[in-house]
Amino acid sequence: MSTINNTSVNQATSNARNQVQQAAQSIISGSTGNSSMDVASLVSALVNAKTAGQSAALQARQTTDNTTLSAYGALTSALSALQAAIKNLSDGTTLSTFAATASGKGLDPKAGVGAVPGSYAVEVKQIATSQSLASAAFGATTPLGTGTLSIAVGGKSMDIAVDSKNNTLGGIADAINKASNNPGVTATIVTGTGGAHLVLRAATTGAANTIDVTTSNVQNDAGLAALGVKSTPGADGAASTFVSSDSTKAWRQSEAAQDALLTIGGIDARSATNAVTDAISGVSLNLSRDAIGTTQTLTIAPDTTAQNTAITNFANLYNTVVTTVNKLSSYDKTSKTGGALLGDSTLQTIKNSLASIIGGGVGKGTSTVSLAHLGITLKGDPADGTLVIDSAKLSSALSTAPARVAQLFNTTDGLGAKLNRSITEFTRTGGIIDARNSALNADLKSVTAQQSKLADYATQLTKQYQSQFTALNTLMATMNNNSAYLTALFGGSKSAGALATNK
Incomplete structure (x- = not known):
């Protein structure tokens, strides 16, 4: 960004010099009597020459600050989305989610908080109806x-x-x-x-x-x-x-x-509505006529589909963070331009911290569990820090090794808990991103104040130059008039005056 800033300042200064040179021609022209001096253009060129470099520097600084703030805004949004995705992974909610399925029609079971694994024989004798x-x-x-x-x-x-x-x-x-x-x-x-x-x-x-x-x-x-x-x-x-x-x-x-009348594992149950919510802990049934007269098997088991979706979503959103970081810190050799946060130490701190958590494991020695055990690995060629998901391995791990998955995402020192704490530290009020944004906003305020002072200086200088060159223009016009009179009276190099010809 500094190369761009210097270029814009140098260009502004060069343009101001050219304008002064062009305006100076009006002084020469005015002094020879060919035309009057262009006071307005001359004053504008001189004031611009005095202020162009500083004005361009302030504008470039303002642009850089705003670009950097926008970059941190994009980074914060990506981090917040990742944190939202890992919330239920970090607090254990997702891994304690169960799914309820029935072997027939008409039960429409749903498992919620408090459900436990199990299997039940359910017979619906009648559903609830209104008279x-x-x-x-x-x-x-x-x-x-x-x-x-x-x-x-x-x-x-x-x-x-x-x-x-x-x-x-x-x-x-x-x-x-x-x-x-x-x-x-x-x-x-x-x-x-x-x-x-x-x-x-x-x-x-x-x-x-x-x-x-x-x-x-x-x-x-x-x-x-x-x-x-x-x-x-x-x-x-x-x-x-x-x-x-x-x-x-x-x-x-x-x-x-x-009322709805049914038996669950041979135990009579009754409900005034077809939404049966208190017969099985954590499980609701929504009865319809299709269930009447049949005995079905209701199964409560870990919801591996929801868990798969949550973990996949977490990996994808982590990739979004990595992609955002890579873009903000990139450098294009062809255009010789860098990302908004190229070389930024705050960005590097965040990148290294997240990569360390993702690349590490949970546990000690041979009991250590990592994302690789779930079929989630770092991309190899080209290596850019993003994750690659093997869906088949992930599904297998959720079904056959739920304890290992639970260990990786445990609520104390699990992957989700570590990421959640780290992102909270980055994005909190007073955190490193907030501190950087505060410094940038303070600099923008300073730039605005300096621009205001520069504008006042330009106004004062314009009035001063306007007065001086208006007076000079008047003087040159008078001198040119006197010169024309004397030439007419005494003659010049190419003509005889009135006195020489006794006219």
Whole structure:
């Protein structure tokens, strides 16, 4: 970068000299009477000659500082991405991750925190459902009377006032859906061959969430009283039953309120929803109808796929850091230009520290484990510090030697823990990158102050030169006028004056 700076300063100085030489011609021209002196160009050239070198040096310094800051920003971003990738490797989260698989359909198992390896026989007897009731058929626009409908679901209730404005099936359904204190029921109208039906469905699954409808203060009854229905939860989570208030206009239960019932290793389990989260520690099941009536094998085992992905991602992001470092410290022999941090001691410290951790191992003597044991090695030709991943060897190590992998990434002195501590030290407030950035920002502030002073100096110098050369131009113009007068009067080398010819 210093070569570029010197070149720009020398070029600016050379240009300023040329401008002065060109402007000086106007002085010569003015002194011979050929034309007036170009004061503006002369002043500009002289001021530029006085300030061009320093201005170019300050500009070059400012450019270098900003380029270096940008380079450290790119390096910090790459380091932060690597640190994020190794977080779960350094704290043991990834290596304690388990995967849950089922031998059939309808369980959709997920393993999370707290899961342990194991195998279970799971039989689903029924899944959880929400109750759905359909009324008898009525005319779609037939007024059913006025009064009050009380609707309860799972212990919560609301009252719907039925009047002449909403006493059709559609009006009642709309009133139910818009009620602010709705206990958890939706109402729709289904029109069949026999007429329109009011269909009520509980919003929540489970045996306890049954629907009750009672009517009171009914006037001009034309079917409103027949909308009463009483539901009863089934025993031990079984399907709900119901009784209509008018057996001649009875409701139908298209789906019962019931819990999910299943056995896990012969042990009965029950859930009000199909998301079963408390039956097996750290494992959730999301039941569907496909699981009913079959016995499946549920297996909880280390999630080698997730571990493979995490370790591969870590290696790739380490390569990004190395590539960034190499680019910032490179030198192009053809263009004779260097990277923004070529020869920078801070960059070399970071590069050497990370390379030492990656190239080292964990443990002592014959028990030492390194990345090579996982099929991850340094690139050989050309050797640039990046890592090469043998996916087959990595998969094999995760499956056959999980203890060795766990040792390499242990939470105390494992590879991830070491890298995490090292990167934290580099990027923390007050760390070596922050210290370098602070020095660069301080220098930029100094450059700005010097540029301001130089601008003030240039303004002062311009006024001074403007005054001096304007006066000189006026004097030269007067002298030229006097010279022309005397020549006309006494004559010159090529002509006789007025006095010589007695004119």
